[in-house]
Amino acid sequence: MARPQKRFTQLIEEIDRTPWGPAEQALVAEAVALAVELGDEQLEYEARMRQTASANMNGATDVMLNSFAWCLARHDADPQRFPADLEYGGADLMWQFKWMASSLRSSPAFSLDQIAAVLDDMEEHYRAAGLGISGVLTARFEDAWDAGRIDEAEALRVQLEATPRDDHSHCDACGRSQVAGFFAETDRDAEAIRLVEEMLEGGFSCGEEPEHALSRVLVPYLRAGRPDDAKSAHLRSYRLAKDNPDNLRIVANNIVFSALTGNEARALAQIERHIGWLAHDGLNVDAHFAALAAFAFALDRVTAAGHAHTPVRGADSPALIVFFEDHEGPWGAADLAAAAWASAERIGAEFDHRDGTDGHARALVRLRALADESYDVPIRSDAFVSSPDSTTPADADAWFDRVMDLAQFGAEHETLQALPHALAVEDPSKLAQLMSMRLGILIALDRADEAAELLPARIDALRAAGLDVQADLEQRLGLATFGLDTPEAAAALEDELATAASLPAWSRGDLAISRASLHMHADEPGAALDMAEIAARAFAEAGDVRLSNTTTLVAIAAVLQKGDIEAAAALLDRFLDQDDLSIGHRAQALQTRARVRGGSEAFVEGAADADEATRLLAGLGATKALAAAHLLAGALWEDAGDPEKAVTRYRVTSRLVAQEGGDQAGADFRLARAMLAAGDAEVAAELFGQVLESEEQAEVHAASRAMTASLLARALAASGEFGQAVGAFGYAAELFGEAEEHADQAVALTERAKILARFDENDEAIETLEAASEIVRKAPDAVGALADVLHNLGQAYGARQDDRAFALFDEVAALAQEHGAGWLLADVTDSRGRALAQFGRTEEAVAAALTAADGFAAIGDAGSAGGSELFAARLLAGDDRAADAVPIYRSALEHAAEVPPLRQVSALELGTVLESLGRHVEAAEVRALLDA
Template sequence: MSRSLDEANRELSRIRDMPYGLARTQAAERQVRLVEAEGPDRARAYALSVLLESMVWGGEVERSYLPFTQLVRWYDEHPEQFDDADRYAMFWSFKWMVGHLGEFPTVPAAQIEATLDDMERRYALAGLGRDAVAYARFAWAARRGAEDVEEAYRTWVATPRDDYSQCEVCDPGDRASHLFATGRLAEGVRLVEETLATGATCATEPADMLSHLALAHLDLGHRAEAARAHRRAVAALADATGEMAGARGRRVVLLGRAGAVARLVRAVEQDERLLLEAETPRARLEWLLGVVAGTAALLPAHADAAVRLTRVPAATVADLHGWAVGEAEALAAAFDLRDGGTALTTRLAEARATRPLDEPLELDVVALPGASARPVVDATGAGSDDGPDGAGADGDEPLLARAERLLADGSTEEAARAFVAASTAAEEAGLLVDAGYAAAEAARCAQVLGDDDTAAGLYAHAVARLHAGGAEPVQVVPVLVAWAPAAASAGTLPPYLDAVDAVRAALDGDDADGAPDPAGQALADRRRTERRRALADVDDAAARALATLGGDARTQDAVDRAVRAGEVYASVGAVADAAHAFWLAGRVLDTAGRPEDALHHLESAVEGFGLARDRRTRAQAADDLVALLRRTGQDARAEEVLEALTR
């Protein structure tokens, strides 16, 4: 018996609520097959739109052209089967296709221009605004470095916005990108800073515009502003949707020009996959151009700096530079051949000519307590002279209160410095636990600003002070959990793991204490549960940090800790946390080429998120489970998982 329209739409809407990824895309493909085979016809436009959207944002842009053509053909043949929402989605999808077709050098220019002409014709016939078409023509001209790009830019900027315009944050971001590309740096900086002041965000902004802003400030000689914009860009990248290859590439350029060798190497190592594969060939080229420029700035002084890559034949910065140049040359030539120009070959030459700043750029948010001569500044930028009593020179506002106020006001960098000052004052007063917590707060500020190197050092300092001050092991655990991602990113895992294992030993020792007096049994049970939860937390945090490293020994250690954490979480009723831990174990095992061992853990994760009623995270875990099942020939089981996601 076929489904009703309401039933089909309900299942499709559940797919739209899923995060982008393999599970969502394959679930959408399944729905398209069902609608085509069983109906109802009124659901076909919605099904194709959901599939198209899933592919575009799920990293399968090349495959998305098929459902797009099917959707347009269905509209031409059966416009009566489209409601207002279906029509809007169909016209909106032209923007994606015109924009993304140019990302593949194998797509002829004539096909792109024909699609753009068809978009313009259809928009005109439907009485729609012209802003989306004007932007698409400008973007196509800019992508290939056409002679008429400035005219296309002026036409787009002068066209009124309408219902099909891109979002109000991407719009100024793209205008600023063109201004930067054409040397109008001050104008671009002004536009970006005005946009940032609104606080508006979207899937890719403000990460993209901040990466442009950092380099523009560098070119203008604004060193402090460049460092601040860079930190904000790195922090925003963590929340952005998609690969953001261009923004990541610009991050590498700044690190190279700044002379930040270790940070550049880690950035490339963390995003190594983009060296070989990205959502589109153009995205890969943008990343490669960033790597070429960043490494060029380190040559010849740092040519022998070690690089640890697993899929690229490069052991040093010089090796990486040479390899990236070769890969970028081939891609740039392919695009230029298609586009009939030399725009990308010219950009590659410019990237190879990148040179470092005269002096390295200071990227640390703040120095460790007791090691900084920098003044603590308030939100207005004024300095202060704080005494060891924890109050400012005027005695009106204690240091810790000032730090918390600055943080609440959004002055995160100034708050970090104030927390460091508070930590120093507390230590001088003999309040080591207070000093440790203040240092941890400063570390968290640095983390938010994307400065994991500084954060890792501050967390280590904080934990040492907490131990010296006699803090309970349970009280140290939240700091260790926060420290984990910074330790992994900064490449300082050994001291982190030592600190974790020391706390684990202390917690295990507490758990082995003798039985309490019966009158205190309830309190003892609560404390035991608290200790067990803390043990799971540190195991889970350490497992996640270890999972960033290669090597069989590290892999097994990460799995053992994750499974141990999952079992303890489950024993104390923390079902969602247990699911996260088992998911991690499954991912690590699958990456290590052990799919049979990974399967059970991934299934446990999907089941656990289902019990916790966390539909979005369940779908994300199902991505990994479905991919494993497909790879191992278990298609029927994969279909069962996908069907369950839409129930």
């Protein structure tokens, strides 16, 4: 282990290169503890200066205040040993001063005198150090604004605007964001938007910017009639803010936006995701006020949308009792809204009492006034799920019917939940059936001990129903007729079947179907079919339609297990044509046929079956089963090439899984993937980010996380967030490398390089492609990846006049010829032509481009053929061979018939070339094509 002094140096270096967050906080805490252990105050000063900054960024206000006070005392006592600026790239002591007054103001526990003393102390230190007063004015402006002294804040803003900026002024991002927020609050929407857009255009960013600034102009954008800009701002702001509890106020602004724009389900999901943040920083009470008010406003909208009793997950946490008081049972939306308003009003009153103003009361009035505003800005990340059990059974007999349907579908958990409501039936035969269902489900759920305890009650129910023979049979067999899968149970069933001729028909059928089920578990579909046939004859003789249909479904499952898809499909079609099917049996058969059709690539028909199954299940209250049914429907619509319909189904799946438990990350991954395919990249990026976070917490396999990170990167790139996309592709490559998925790793690096090249980061792009080319050769069977990586590297070399390009083009061309990839061969030939042009080898370049055009045309890609020809024509025209270029331009025009942009460019350039040749009539004719 490193010596303590060396370890401290290592810690400081690691802190300074680690992003803000839990890992960085842990390193800082270790550094402080080590310095204290060493008894070295100078080292402790180094560590605590970093601790103040870390605590500020991570929302640990108490740690920040204590750390700052310790450092300031040391600095004041000996500024030589403890300088204000350690020059480590983080905030210096005078800069940190700006956080102190803001932190004190954020809790009504601190008095006005304490806040004023900090502000005066700050100004005294600034003047003593010869610093400009811009930072002091900023702190005083924030204080006046937050306290509700608006006139004073406006005067300070004007003074601040006229004061020269210095090294301790707010950065460009924070300064614009702060004033934009003030403008928005004082009804100067246009000025607020202008400042934020200036910030974005200038590329200014900081610790919580641009996400805070974007959240401040959401409502101004809406009022300005710019819903698309508002949506983009919201999605970007929320995506950047959602992982740090210190961003509670930013998240609050985004929740209000969701509620205000008809996205009540999204608002509810955001509340559930972030309500626990209220307990994160006990001193940031002003953020609690903003969040509680936002929650209340949004939950009022949820209530107005018809979901007053929808549970708000997480609201019943013991840590939140201080905000909502104790509550019996889960909080519904309407009740929690009232509690949140009351808590916000209480906190606001405490602030206003301290400040001697009505600033917080006015903030609540402004927020409540938004109840009169509404905007239609659809965001499809979340959906409400109306209670599927829309009609509650009226009595025990109606509950019996419900239980039967649920059991016949196979909804085990929902059947167990509904069973107690049906046990009051008076008909003993119905009670016996209910007991049978219960025993079978307990066995299926591996709860055989519970089933054994209930078996005597089943036998008693049979005797009460006058079914003594069946009672005697089950007394002999124990749990064998309920699916117990043991050698002893199978043997007992065989023995009884051998002497079953004297038994009633129903009992013979029960024995046969029980044995068929065990054959299915043992992967013996032929034997299962034989038993199902015996059972079918027996149940037909007994006149039991329900169990006859159950037997048919078992037979269909056996046929599928044998792999005879065609026969199974025919059986399903005939079965579903029957008019005596229960809802449960019909839903089960539809879901089975949906899977069969999906496996046969009849995706649309399969999706229609799955949709009908979800409709039937919704009426049964089968919530867990309903989630799986929507997932199946979504998958089939996705396979059918209709991501829009897939999104609709996956949204419901996600919400049901959230309510009932299950693979939330899996459901959201599918939803995000469908959204990306449907062109909704910004929301997809948000969801992929959530899935990746969940996978990181669950420590799932690196390959799975890599796939999520890769799709996140694609969504970010499609959203125009290229900087984040570069990082995400890099992270995906790391994870693919960890999983030794070399082809995927190389592809991720290639996509990263493409973005880098787009922004002229050519050196890094080529380095990345070179690394990818080395990696992809470890997976020679991944021909597509190998060709893509080598092709891109060749193009990059060609653009730099590096003749290594041609060997790579040769290799890609050989792969294309070997695997019959005509389009790839044409494409790499086109790339060869463009590289040759970079070397000034015009004749060869033209020949390659025309060869590529022929290749594209041969496989029906007229647009690409025209593109290659246009390139060749330009080379000739630029080489003073205008006459030779004309026929190639004309061919490009013909190929561009269905590609308007290419047609327009080709016509314009051909017209110019013809004019240069003095062929004015032809030039006019060509230009006339532009108006056609």
